[in-house]
Amino acid sequence: MASDKNNDLENFRKEIQEDIRPWGKFRSFPHKQAGSIKIITVEPGGTLSLQYHHRRSEFWIVLDKGLEVTVGDKVWQPEKNEEIFITRETPHRLRCIGREHARIMEIWIGHSDESDIVRLEDEYGRS
Numbered sequence: 001m002a003s004d005k006n007n008d009l010e011n012f013r014k015e016i017q018e019d020i021r022p023w024g025k026f027r028s029f030p031h032k033q034a035g036s037i038k039i040i041t042v043e044p045g046g047t048l049s050l051q052y053h054h055r056r057s058e059f060w061i062v063l064d065k066g067l068e069v070t071v072g073d074k075v076w077q078p079e080k081n082e083e084i085f086i087t088r089e090t091p092h093r094l095r096c097i098g099r100e101h102a103r104i105m106e107i108w109i110g111h112s113d114e115s116d117i118v119r120l121e122d123e124y125g126r127s
Contacts, residue, residue, distance in 0.1 A: 035056055041103045050119070054088060057088045060083070061082075066096055
């Protein structure tokens with residue numbers, strides 16, 4: 001199972017393409033593998049549930065400062081533009097600790113839907 005999770009990451013990263021242009025660069029992500037692409041906005045003090053997924057991994061790109069991220073046992077404050085890969089079945093959480101809303105871009109890797117959320121902890125009483 002761990003090998004499958006590592007393959008998810010390796011396959012996703014292999015398909016990220018970077019193109020240098022006279023004005024800068026762009027990165028293209030493998031959207032054909034994506035079950036969903038979202039921009040998640042977390043209000044100051046807001047906390048997503050500590051959760052994991054059976055059928056998908058997630059790739060996050062941090063768009064704003066002010067977030068605290070938990071992935072497995074690691075908790076940190078990511079930098080803007082930091083990229084985070086979360087393998088399926090790994091507990092993770094996002095919290096806004098800043099004074100303004102903060103966002104991530106989330107790409108689902110694998111076929112999944114919103115019902116593929118296993119909540120371990122939730123401040124809003126959802127199970």
